[in-house]
Amino acid sequence: MRAGPGVASALAALLLAACGGVPALRSTSAGPGTAEVAYAGSLLLLNERTIGPGFERATGDGYQGRGGGSFGLAAEIRSGEIRPNVFESIGLAPILRLEPRFTRWAVQVAASPLVVAYDPHGPYAGALDAIRRGRRPLADLFAILARPGFRLGRTNPATDPQGQAFVEMVRLAAGPFHLAPAQRAAILGGANASQQIFSETALEARLQAGQLDAASAFRSQAVQLHLPYITLPASIDFGDPALAQHYASARLRLPGGAEVHGVPLVMDITVLRGADQAAAVAFVRYVLSAAGRQALARAGYRLLPPRLLGSRAAVPAALRHDLAGA
Amino acid sequence: MLVVDVEVPRRRFTVAAAFEVPAGGRLALHGPSGAGKTTVLEAVAGLVAPSRGSVRVGQRRLLDTVRLRALPPAERRVALVRQRPGLFPHLTVAQNLAYGLRPRRDPVARDRVRALVEAMGVGELLGSRPGSLSGGQAQRVALARALLSRHDVLLLDEPFAGLDAGLQAELLELCLAMLAGSAAAAVLVTHDLVAAQRFGERIGVLDAGRVLQLDAPDAVVARPASRRVAELVGYGGFLPDPGLAPGAGWIGVHPDRVAPGASPALGPVLTGTVRGCHPAGGAWTVTLAVSPGGEPVTCRLGAAAAPGAPLTVTVLDPPRFDAAGRARRAAPPTPERARAV
Amino acid sequence: MTSLAPSPGRAVPRPTAAAAAVGVAGALVVVLVLLAPLLALLAHLSPGGVRAALRQPGALDPLAVSLGASALAMLLIAGAGTPVAWLLARRRLPAPALWETAILLPLLMPPLVVGLLLVFVLGPATPIGVALAHLRLSATNTFLAVVVAEVYESAPYYVLQAAAAFAAVDPDLEDAAALLGDRAARRFRRVTLPLAAPGLATAFAVSWARAIGAFGAVLIIAYHPYGLPLQIWTTLQETGLASSLPFALLLLAVALPPPLAALWWSARARRRR
Numbered sequence: 001m002r003a004g005p006g007v008a009s010a011l012a013a014l015l016l017a018a019c020g021g022v023p024a025l026r027s028t029s030a031g032p033g034t035a036e037v038a039y040a041g042s043l044l045l046l047n048e049r050t051i052g053p054g055f056e057r058a059t060g061d062g063y064q065g066r067g068g069g070s071f072g073l074a075a076e077i078r079s080g081e082i083r084p085n086v087f088e089s090i091g092l093a094p095i096l097r098l099e100p101r102f103t104r105w106a107v108q109v110a111a112s113p114l115v116v117a118y119d120p121h122g123p124y125a126g127a128l129d130a131i132r133r134g135r136r137p138l139a140d141l142f143a144i145l146a147r148p149g150f151r152l153g154r155t156n157p158a159t160d161p162q163g164q165a166f167v168e169m170v171r172l173a174a175g176p177f178h179l180a181p182a183q184r185a186a187i188l189g190g191a192n193a194s195q196q197i198f199s200e201t202a203l204e205a206r207l208q209a210g211q212l213d214a215a216s217a218f219r220s221q222a223v224q225l226h227l228p229y230i231t232l233p234a235s236i237d238f239g240d241p242a243l244a245q246h247y248a249s250a251r252l253r254l255p256g257g258a259e260v261h262g263v264p265l266v267m268d269i270t271v272l273r274g275a276d277q278a279a280a281v282a283f284v285r286y287v288l289s290a291a292g293r294q295a296l297a298r299a300g301y302r303l304l305p306p307r308l309l310g311s312r313a314a315v316p317a318a319l320r321h322d323l324a325g326a
Numbered sequence: 327m328l329v330v331d332v333e334v335p336r337r338r339f340t341v342a343a344a345f346e347v348p349a350g351g352r353l354a355l356h357g358p359s360g361a362g363k364t365t366v367l368e369a370v371a372g373l374v375a376p377s378r379g380s381v382r383v384g385q386r387r388l389l390d391t392v393r394l395r396a397l398p399p400a401e402r403r404v405a406l407v408r409q410r411p412g413l414f415p416h417l418t419v420a421q422n423l424a425y426g427l428r429p430r431r432d433p434v435a436r437d438r439v440r441a442l443v444e445a446m447g448v449g450e451l452l453g454s455r456p457g458s459l460s461g462g463q464a465q466r467v468a469l470a471r472a473l474l475s476r477h478d479v480l481l482l483d484e485p486f487a488g489l490d491a492g493l494q495a496e497l498l499e500l501c502l503a504m505l506a507g508s509a510a511a512a513v514l515v516t517h518d519l520v521a522a523q524r525f526g527e528r529i530g531v532l533d534a535g536r537v538l539q540l541d542a543p544d545a546v547v548a549r550p551a552s553r554r555v556a557e558l559v560g561y562g563g564f565l566p567d568p569g570l571a572p573g574a575g576w577i578g579v580h581p582d583r584v585a586p587g588a589s590p591a592l593g594p595v596l597t598g599t600v601r602g603c604h605p606a607g608g609a610w611t612v613t614l615a616v617s618p619g620g621e622p623v624t625c626r627l628g629a630a631a632a633p634g635a636p637l638t639v640t641v642l643d644p645p646r647f648d649a650a651g652r653a654r655r656a657a658p659p660t661p662e663r664a665r666a667v
Numbered sequence: 668m669t670s671l672a673p674s675p676g677r678a679v680p681r682p683t684a685a686a687a688a689v690g691v692a693g694a695l696v697v698v699l700v701l702l703a704p705l706l707a708l709l710a711h712l713s714p715g716g717v718r719a720a721l722r723q724p725g726a727l728d729p730l731a732v733s734l735g736a737s738a739l740a741m742l743l744i745a746g747a748g749t750p751v752a753w754l755l756a757r758r759r760l761p762a763p764a765l766w767e768t769a770i771l772l773p774l775l776m777p778p779l780v781v782g783l784l785l786v787f788v789l790g791p792a793t794p795i796g797v798a799l800a801h802l803r804l805s806a807t808n809t810f811l812a813v814v815v816a817e818v819y820e821s822a823p824y825y826v827l828q829a830a831a832a833f834a835a836v837d838p839d840l841e842d843a844a845a846l847l848g849d850r851a852a853r854r855f856r857r858v859t860l861p862l863a864a865p866g867l868a869t870a871f872a873v874s875w876a877r878a879i880g881a882f883g884a885v886l887i888i889a890y891h892p893y894g895l896p897l898q899i900w901t902t903l904q905e906t907g908l909a910s911s912l913p914f915a916l917l918l919l920a921v922a923l924p925p926p927l928a929a930l931w932w933s934a935r936a937r938r939r940r
Contacts, residue, residue: 068904075907122792151791156890159904194891195808202887205783211790211807256905373842399845400854412843416861425857426847455939475847 033279034062038077038084041067041200042112042162042218043267046299047088054295055286061279069159070094077102077272085280088269088287090218091161092309095270105310106270107323109287110301113239114165114265115229116141117222118214119207124150128214132230139177141230142170145214146179146186152196153203153215158255160200161265165238166216168250168262172236218265223300238265239302266304267296271316281316288322328479328511332369332379332389334362340377341365341535347511349384349478354514354526354543357558362535363515367481370513371406372399383478383511405477405510409484411468413456419467420452426475439474446470446500462493469497473504480505480512487516498524519547519559531555547580548643553651556580563623565616567646568594575654577644581611584625589640596623597638600631614639705919712912720913729898730917736810736894737879740817741825744874748826749867753859755826756833767827774823778883781819785888789815812889820881825874832866833859865933872926879922895921 035055039047044067052063066084068076074094076082078101087103089095095106118128124144130136145152155163170184179187189196198206204225207215219239222229234240238247247262254260269287271280286292288306297303308315308323315323331344341362347353355363368374370381372388375396381389388402389395405426413422423443427435443449448466456464465486472480482501486494498521505512514525522529523543530540531550538558539551550556553564556578567575577594588595598616605611610630614637615622631637646654699706720726751770753759760766773781789806790796799805806812836859844854860867882896893901895918902911 072904072907075903079908081908156901159901195805197808198890199886201779202782202786202890205887206786206790209786209790211786211792211796371842371846373845398850399842400848400850402846403848404846406843406846408839410839412837412839414840414843414858414862425844428848471847 032060032062033276034064035086035276035279035283036064036066036084036274037086037088037283038066038068038073038082039088040070040073040090040161040267042090042221043067043088045224046220046295050295050299051287051292054291055283058286058291059279059282061276061282063283070161071097072159074098083274085272085274085276086269086283087272088267090265090267091263092266092268093263095268098272099310102272102274103270103310104314105308105312106268107284107288107319108241108304108307108309109267109269110293110296110303111239111241112218112220112265112267112301113232113234113237114162114169115217115219115222115231115237116145116214117207117217117225117227117229119210119212120228121210122151122213124213128230129228132228138230138233142173142177142179142183142187146183148186151211151213152187152189153198153206153212154196155200155203155216156197157252161263162200162216162218163197164252164254164260165262165265167252168247169232169236169238171250171252172247172262176233176235218300219302220300238262240264241266241304241307267301268309271319277316281318284319285322327384328370328513329380329382330366330370332366332376332381334365334369334374334376336362336365336535339535341369343369343530343532343535343537345530345537345540347479347513349509349511350507352505352512352514352525352527353530354516354522354528355530355532355537356516356519356522356546357532358517361532363517363532364483365535366532367406367483367513367515370402370479371404371481372397372402386478402479403477404479404481405472405475406481406483407465407468407472407485409487411456411464413459413464413467413471415456417456418452419448419454419456419459422456422467423448423452423471423474425471428476435474442470442474442504445504461489462497465489465497466500469501469504473508477510480508480510482512482514484516485514486521487518494518494521501525531558533558547583548645549653550578550645551653553578553647556645556647561645562625563621564647565596565621565623565641574649576647576649576651577641578647579623579625579641579644581624581626583642583644584623584627585640585642586627586629586638587640588638593641593643595638595640597636598622600633600635600637602633603631605630612637708912708915708919711909712916716909717913717916720910721917729893729895729914730921732810732813732892733879733894733896733918734921736813736817737875740814740821740878741871741875743814743818744822744825744878745871748822749829752826752829752870753833753855755830756836757838767830770823770826772823773819774827778820778881779887780883782816782884782887785815785819785884789888806888808889808891810892813885813892813894816884816887816889817878817881820884821874821877824877825870828870828873829863829867832863832870835866836862865936868929868933868936872929876922876926880918 037047047065052065055061056063066082070089070091071094073087074097077084077087077098087095087098090112092106095103119125127136127140127144131138131141144150154166157163157167167188170187173179174184203215204221206212207227208225217227217229219229235243235246241264244264247264250262252260269284271277271284293303306323312320327349328347334341343366345353355366357363365374369376376389376391378391379389380387380391387395388397414425417425423439443452446466446469448463448470451459451463451467459467469485486497489497502525514522516522526543528540529543529546530537531546532538533554538555539546546555547559550559550561553576560580561578562581563579564576565579566572567577585592596614596616598614601613601615601622603610603612606626609626609628611624612627612631613622613624625639648654755763755766787793788795791800791805791807796806804811806815840858840862841854844858849857880896882900885894885897886900890897895914899911899914899918902914
């Protein structure tokens, strides 16, 4: 691990605070508040270890985090069970569910591309290493995934965007990698699909415990867990917002009957109506600041130029300035 | 014939007991609390494992450590009644009584039950649960249950100790009546010497795990084998033997074996000063300081004595012990004297 | 209203009507606080909504999984746990404290941790996993995995409480039965079991509630097939609290009555002694 930039950013943040840099992130001079952040579960480590403490040091405001599935969080926010003032979602759809009551805008921050992480000691480690290094074609990956007895793990498409993305990725890969329908079905476990579906916690644990040969993962997860991973081309990894239309061509019907389609796996952030708006705005500004972006990049996210989605008029004034070019 | 010879290690000492009880015979084991009386019974019943020894009833070997044989309690045909009656609280009295019957629905057995229930006066309790019985009633049922079970040996471990004195005596008589004509060998464990004497054809005096004396009920008091036995059967004082050099021997004074006045033909005559006097039932317990030296002795007399007054008594045929506490037969009583006692 | 001063001739004053009322009110508050979640659940459910939710195709599958897995888990727990509990209670095992601690440990560990550790024990690449595969079995995302997770979450409750129930049976009574001619199995059936039954029923009841409500370890090693707790969880994540409440009601409806009945019966049995 490179320690340099982290220490530097922390020092910079301290310096900023000492030089009266706090008001730079805050629009009002009221006392310190608390940013209550609801975030997609994959952001847990980054938020709790790096961004949350960094934000507290930089602003003097408090940070309280709560991780969960993006859609589940949106449902809890809508029903009033939880009242966060910041929401970080993977994909825009959960935020759209909160419009217009809680927010009418969001900022696109970074992409969280889908990768295939694998067990470095498993029986297929050699072949997968070769694919990762580019010594073997990527098409071999799909051939290996489709082998009987290959232990693949993924998350639940019914509740988890990553679970949906993996299925959609296999569909998008069909064209460029010439996957026959039978091969696609084999990759996804066929009739025993439920055998390869795990809760997010269990998936990571199983991969680390060597009980899976490979698993779907966000690049950020693979980086944070120090697992080797195979990068997929942008056309199937949901990491490029510019390819949104192409991604949307992959469709998936959920067990509940709803149909979803592929969306860029982008981390979007917004302020939700509620208490401590100043602290909430300050948190978003911190995430968009150099320190925040550096932390994201180090955690394996692919940085995107900040882009405003939704109503510019609804964006709090203090943020609008930051997003002038977005 | 029950033949027992066992050694059971315990924390402070090893209980080592050997005795025989003929079929239909009765033995009482007497001793202080913690002497190992209960352990002996548990070894016979198979509830503790002796480190060495044997137990047999007639030709049936219940235990033989040499031959590595130890029947489980269920096969020993040994009945046990303890101080806590141990009735099954979830069963009625009738079910408790029938618990040990084999076979269960034998008409002969049913008649036996009926007869015993009548004799023991537990007829009206049959439908009750043990929880609603008085202590005496529960103990009656426990005794009846033991008598109804198939047994060659009946062990009674302080069975009536928790009850008041009158009830104890009553149940002891009932027990003896029930045992009349029984072929079982019966062993009673008690710290009550009178009960032991009433029950036992022979009495074993137990102390610190050893049988110190095994003798007839009157003999353990009249001729205790040692000073320790004398203490255990109620001797209240020991005085230098007047017939010997000081310190060479002792005579034991049992409170019940003292007569007022001087009767040298019956035993040594003591003269001393009354230290204290208090009523004991129909008699008086008198503490007498015998000069010179020697510890005070207690005796039970028919009349009160004023403290401070001089008093002369005769110790009736006292046991004599040598300096080490062993019984001496140096001056055996003449037959006439013995009869006078 | 009488004075609180002790009345003459009585050392300890009897509680006055006011004190008794305060006591009842206090107890009521405690009970209401404890029952508040249950009352909230009932308040947020409409009979129509529950019916609609439970009539969806496959909606009752989790119920079947939960009942089946819990029944099998309890069978295993009672079958293997009862003898162990008796051995513990009668101190027939060497180093009893060690055994008790070992049985207590799964109870002290968070269920999630138990689940994660079970991955290391039962995963497909472990020796046990390989052995299971030879038998065409797997403890990963299978009915068997649900049963295993439930056993780990609930067995300690049964074994330790059953041991306490056996320990409360006077050993003298077992000796008495032995001397009346009963061998071990027979006296266990005729004396030990009936006397320990109220305590065993309580143990079974608590353990059943733990088994059918098991979530932490189940989430990790048995994400499929869904039992009720996982159904509640995924429905909550998928569509939110409102649509998961009918399943919560269903879980309570099957998880609570057996233990309540057992507790009621054991209280009655104890009173009758």
